[in-house]
Amino acid sequence: MTNHATEHSKRPLEGRTILVTGAGYGIGREAALTYARAGATVLLLGRTQEALNDTYDLIEAESLPQAAVLPFDLETREEDPYVQLAQLIGQHFGKLDGVLLNAGVLGQRTPLDNYHADTWQKVMQINVNGQFMLVKQLLPLLRETNADASVIFTTSSVGREGRAYWGAYSVSKFATEGLMQVLHQELENTSEIRVNCINPGATRTGMRAAAYPLENPADVTEAADIMPLYLYLMSPASKAINGQSLNAQGEQAFVVPA
Numbered sequence: 001m002t003n004h005a006t007e008h009s010k011r012p013l014e015g016r017t018i019l020v021t022g023a024g025y026g027i028g029r030e031a032a033l034t035y036a037r038a039g040a041t042v043l044l045l046g047r048t049q050e051a052l053n054d055t056y057d058l059i060e061a062e063s064l065p066q067a068a069v070l071p072f073d074l075e076t077r078e079e080d081p082y083v084q085l086a087q088l089i090g091q092h093f094g095k096l097d098g099v100l101l102n103a104g105v106l107g108q109r110t111p112l113d114n115y116h117a118d119t120w121q122k123v124m125q126i127n128v129n130g131q132f133m134l135v136k137q138l139l140p141l142l143r144e145t146n147a148d149a150s151v152i153f154t155t156s157s158v159g160r161e162g163r164a165y166w167g168a169y170s171v172s173k174f175a176t177e178g179l180m181q182v183l184h185q186e187l188e189n190t191s192e193i194r195v196n197c198i199n200p201g202a203t204r205t206g207m208r209a210a211a212y213p214l215e216n217p218a219d220v221t222e223a224a225d226i227m228p229l230y231l232y233l234m235s236p237a238s239k240a241i242n243g244q245s246l247n248a249q250g251e252q253a254f255v256v257p258a
């Protein structure tokens with residue numbers, strides 16, 4: 001292998017611009033760092049500016065390509081802010097090579113007959129409607145890339161088989177799988193944008209601790225350990241993978257090629 005090829009495989013996202021939602025905490029922060037280490041300019045989207053700034057600082061501390069902080073609330077129901085966000089990205093970066101739609105909320109863990117309607121609507125807005133509104137506005141920027149663009153949605157095992165007491169979260173992840181499939185079919189033969197889902201599996205984050213308060217976090221996989229799939233699916237090496245819903249860990253884990 002030539003030095004050039006070695007360098008390229010070490011930094012498979014060199015020169016690419018990647019948007020990560022929920023980049024201030026948990027899996028999103030780790031993915032943002034992973035993509036920056038792979039050479040990408042990462043656009044850090046999330047609700048809490050301080051948390052995004054902390055991720056930005058982690059990227060700066062490693063002298064990686066300078067990131068950009070984009071505070072944005074996916075609970076926003078009006079379309080205009082999404083249009084403006086896409087315009088801002090277009091003005092500064094001209095294109096997008098990938099999007100990791102990772103932001104999400106858990107909602108309540110309770111039977112449906114106790115579930116608050118307000119919480120239901122909030123979870124569906126953030127986990128489904130906000131993802132649709134964002135990705136819709138980003139499609140023109142994804143089409144601008146000369147490389148293969150990758151869109152990754154984030155699902156869960158409760159989005160493949162319903163589970164009692166997981167309420168809107170479970171339903172929102174079924175919808176996420178559906179959104180991925182619809183978009184994949186629409187784009188399959190018309191563009192170079194590919195669309196997939198990742199199910200991270202049990203991962204040590206704030207959301208996992210909220211869902212399983214009695215669990216010892218030390219027993220749960222760290223976000224860094226599931227990054228090989230996040231990197232692979234964002235990289236040109238996975239160009240043939242399209243319309244899939246892949247597991248990052250567990251018995252059915254996707255085996256990332258060495």
Ligand SMILES: NC(=O)c1ccc[n+]([C@@H]2O[C@H](COP(=O)([O-])OP(=O)(O)OC[C@H]3O[C@@H](n4cnc5c(N)ncnc54)[C@H](OP(=O)(O)O)[C@@H]3O)[C@@H](O)[C@H]2O)c1
Binds near residue numbers: 103154207
């Ligand atoms: N951890 C697990 O075991 C596990 C398992 C299966 C699936 N998942 C999925 O993996 C993804 C990441 O989860 P995580 O465990 O890393 O959770 P997390 O640590 O709670 O992070 C969730 C992220 O979403 C952002 N977010 C929430 N509401 C938002 C809003 N209204 N607008 C913009 N950003 C918002 C949060 O930022 P702010 O706090 O600033 O809003 C945060 O950065 C989620 O889609 C989750 O459903 C996780």
